[in-house]
Amino acid sequence: MASDRPVVIYPPDEDGGRRVRIDGVIKGRAFSVRDVAAFMQELQEFDEMDVVRSGLIVWRGGGPDVWTH
Template identity: 50%
Template sequence: MTRHPVVVYPPTGGGGRRVRIDASISGTAYSDRDLIEFLRRAGALEPEALSESALIEWRGGRPHDYGVRE
């Protein structure tokens, strides 16, 4: 597994969270599925490790809360 620092920023007013892997913004995640795809593309970590990874820093809000209203 390649080690990449991952930052998931606070939810935006319109929903979604910006994701940075290493020094690059990967995009806006609206769900764990989006976050997993960004991580997969970067070769950052196995999707199963999403909830327990010490490499992911969730800033503002709760982990896995993307502020998306249905």
């Protein structure tokens, strides 16, 4: 992995989606913790609780409970 915290979840946009960047590459938009878990499968097996607890993720504009603009 490129860094100790290779996953960045950006603030929610006007539609409630949050861009997901993994190792410097934008992978798409997430609309829930479940969506983030699906993107994280690229790194290792993740479920929703892993996403909430993971030290690999940098949450910008609010944590895993923020999905509105």
